[in-house]
Amino acid sequence: MRKFRIGLIGLGGMAGEHIRWMKAEDRFEIVAVSDVSEEALAKVGEQLGIAPDKRYSDFARLIEDPDVEAVISVTPNNVHADIVHACLHSRKPFMAEKPFTREFEEAIPLLELYERQPVPAMIAFTYRYTPAFRYARELVREGKIGTVRSFSIQYLQGWGALPNNVPYLWRFNKEITGTGTLGDLGSHMIDMARFLFGEFEELSAQLHTIIPERHDPASGKMVKIEVDDFASFQARMTGDVMGVFQTTRNAIGSGNQHEVSIYGDSGTIHASTLNPDQLIWIREEAPGQLAKTVIDVPKHCKVTQYTDFTALLEGNVPDGIPGFMDGYRNQEILDAIVRASETKASVRL
Structure with a gap:
């Protein structure tokens, strides 16, 4: 079975859980990481064997990376909207942490963009x-x-x-x-x-x-x-x-x-x-x-969260996702x- 090439944004505590879940599913390969912390980029990059040129301080560059098939976002709330917007704009499937945005006003333009060009998307209501x-x-x-x-x-x-x-x-x-x-x-x-x-x-x-x-x-x-x-x-x-x-x-x-x-x-x-x-x-x-x-x-x-995310990337929409x-x-x-x-x-x- 093929593995999906993942870009992981946010390398804090919960990122470790997502890495563990992806490894357990065995359908994912993390090929790029992004964080504002150079220390976190170096540490997690080394742990995962990510090449230095695939360690991004700017999440937008990770999303635009042609080697990244889908994005996992595990970040504080204030960047949720910008990351979802960038994924929709680049037509990259994604799983993003909750809450959806910091406030509802940030969600409205995302819905307008999604309705124009939807992509497979999952919110991590674990x-x-x-x-x-x-x-x-x-x-x-x-x-x-x-x-x-x-x-x-x-x-x-x-x-x-x-x-x-x-x-x-x-x-x-x-x-x-x-x-x-x-x-x-x-x-x-x-x-x-x-x-x-x-x-x-x-x-x-x-x-x-x-x-x-x-x-x-x-x-x-x-x-x-x-x-x-x-x-x-x-x-x-x-x-x-x-x-x-x-x-x-x-x-x-x-x-x-x-x-x-x-x-x-x-x-x-x-x-x-x-x-x-x-x-x-x-x-x-x-x-x-x-x-x-x-x-x-x-x-x-x-059923696991990443089993359903795999199905979504394969073109299916499981019940309750x-x-x-x-x-x-x-x-x-x-x-x-x-x-x-x-x-x-x-x-x-």
């Missing part, structure tokens, strides 16, 4: 590939818990909590991120709701900053935090399915706790990243008698949440 979530989607579609009436989704991490004394990072810089926890973790919750239940129709929200300032190692001063580190919202989805969402980086004891509870007329499903290969199914076996079963996820639900429009819609909803929080009013989509 949790669509958590087996338990995929199986929950299948059970919901098969009507195993009857008509779905409501659900709750939360995504909790603890690394930003006060005892950890985390310094000022780019994730706290509004000019780079646009939003805080909302865009970082909340975008995954939004995508999971759309993946499971359909479109958002109306929402209300509250954004809050629990830790108002953090120490900046560069300046030695305390810096005011202008982005949220707690977000909660509720939504009405297609078919009057009601959802409640919360996310924070200040949940002590939570490592990477992304989970959903789905409530239907005849049962409940719980799925979580804490137990990705199983889910809990609660249903009535006899009048007044509830059965709670832990179910192993079947093999066909264990997070594409360009999923990124665009996600950004539209993020914008609605910000507006709902600022106006203290419900926003219709």
